Amino acid sequence: MGVKPLIGIRVKLYSKGSGKWVESGGESAKFGLTTTEILECIKIIAEYNMLDQLQLLHFHIGSQITEIRRIQKAVKEAARVYAKIKVKHINIKYFNIGGGLGLDYDGSKTSSDASANYSIQEYANNVVYSLKEVCDEENVSHPIILSESGRAISAYHSVLVINIKGSKNGNLNRQVELRGNEPHIIKELYDGSKEINIKNYEEYYHDALLHREELLSLFNLGELELEDKSEGEILFWQICEKAAAFAKETQNKSDDFEDLNKLLSKKYIGNFSVFQSVPDFWAIKQLFPVVPISRANEKPTQYGTIVDITCDSDGEIDKFVDLKDVKEVLELHELNNGSYYLAVLMIGAYQDTIGDYHNLFGAANEAHIIIDDSGEWHIKQIVNGDRICDVLGYVKYNNSYLLEAFESEVNQALRENGLSKADADDILNNYKNVMNRYTYLDL
Numbered sequence: 001m002g003v004k005p006l007i008g009i010r011v012k013l014y015s016k017g018s019g020k021w022v023e024s025g026g027e028s029a030k031f032g033l034t035t036t037e038i039l040e041c042i043k044i045i046a047e048y049n050m051l052d053q054l055q056l057l058h059f060h061i062g063s064q065i066t067e068i069r070r071i072q073k074a075v076k077e078a079a080r081v082y083a084k085i086k087v088k089h090i091n092i093k094y095f096n097i098g099g100g101l102g103l104d105y106d107g108s109k110t111s112s113d114a115s116a117n118y119s120i121q122e123y124a125n126n127v128v129y130s131l132k133e134v135c136d137e138e139n140v141s142h143p144i145i146l147s148e149s150g151r152a153i154s155a156y157h158s159v160l161v162i163n164i165k166g167s168k169n170g171n172l173n174r175q176v177e178l179r180g181n182e183p184h185i186i187k188e189l190y191d192g193s194k195e196i197n198i199k200n201y202e203e204y205y206h207d208a209l210l211h212r213e214e215l216l217s218l219f220n221l222g223e224l225e226l227e228d229k230s231e232g233e234i235l236f237w238q239i240c241e242k243a244a245a246f247a248k249e250t251q252n253k254s255d256d257f258e259d260l261n262k263l264l265s266k267k268y269i270g271n272f273s274v275f276q277s278v279p280d281f282w283a284i285k286q287l288f289p290v291v292p293i294s295r296a297n298e299k300p301t302q303y304g305t306i307v308d309i310t311c312d313s314d315g316e317i318d319k320f321v322d323l324k325d326v327k328e329v330l331e332l333h334e335l336n337n338g339s340y341y342l343a344v345l346m347i348g349a350y351q352d353t354i355g356d357y358h359n360l361f362g363a364a365n366e367a368h369i370i371i372d373d374s375g376e377w378h379i380k381q382i383v384n385g386d387r388i389c390d391v392l393g394y395v396k397y398n399n400s401y402l403l404e405a406f407e408s409e410v411n412q413a414l415r416e417n418g419l420s421k422a423d424a425d426d427i428l429n430n431y432k433n434v435m436n437r438y439t440y441l442d443l
């Protein structure tokens, strides 16, 4: 068509990134040309008399690179390729360093998968310095640097706000009183629950674990009634709660008591779908910061995980960032009658587009917020999430056909089963209303 294209080459480097996306780089990477392929490519371009069009060298060694030295190594290797092309009197002038600039999701500033051990400034310094050093050694002019970091630019732009609708598990707050004729095992657990204190709590907790085993064995042998089992369990959980409180007071970080926190944690039921809004948590176990945004001036006293409203047991956020450690429970507030909101932060990169319609939960409602020149924030736009009929359409149900089929069933009931006209109208209106509702619980 008479157009001379501008040409850029992506090089496959030996240098790899680090972290979850390490396999995007290195010899077995999906993209990029090897040295032999680059030479072949240059030969073909020369045959077409288009060497002047070869203007850019590109590499990308993966997302969320956690270690600065990996970036240095990759830049040096690519810079050498760039310079060696340039000394062939080819007028290449752009050096594209790809993406991969890592973010500090867990706040640790380390090379853990959810962090990066460098700042943006350090990243920029390293790229410029390493590239300059190689170009100067090879005596070629310095290129224009392009970067295409996506995650680092977009992650902060989006926050998921989760409305907590309730919680489950945890203590039922029942008291057990001795009757005098209860089985021995109940008496043991009762005494344990009364006598546990800050000095003996480790031993009493271990005893309680054994007593619970015994309780189950006795029940399975038919020696206990349902009421006995229930009382034994209530007493067991009371001992656990007291032991956990003493462990916290004495800053006991042993595995036993970390596990106990998980055991005692509540499941907070959030009006969201992990698969739609934070799919990478499910798909690749990527960690995101999660924080309560209600009751910020009250100390959280309950451990919890966050379950979504899908019917999939994977729909649960149960790993949390805590500097370098990964925690299986989050400190949350005990629910009262007021509303309670949590926020999942830094979800602006990749989550929207990877999110799916598992269990037919659609896009969530969105508020687009801008900050004006004086620092004030404003809601610029509200975008309603998907309705039930929208999502049914995505999976190829024809909504008018569904309505017709439903209407014909209602009419048949009207004719043959004595359904009144008023009830038939009600049923149909209800159907139409439901189809237009949000796929999540209405607020």
Ligand SMILES: Cc1ncc(COP(=O)(O)O)c(C=O)c1O
Residues within 6 Å of the ligand: 060, 062, 063, 064, 098, 099, 100, 101, 148, 149, 150, 151, 152, 349
């Ligand atoms: C070629 C290329 N450039 C840039 C990016 C953006 O990467 P990141 O979001 O990690 O900065 C990607 C992502 O996979 C990519 O494939």
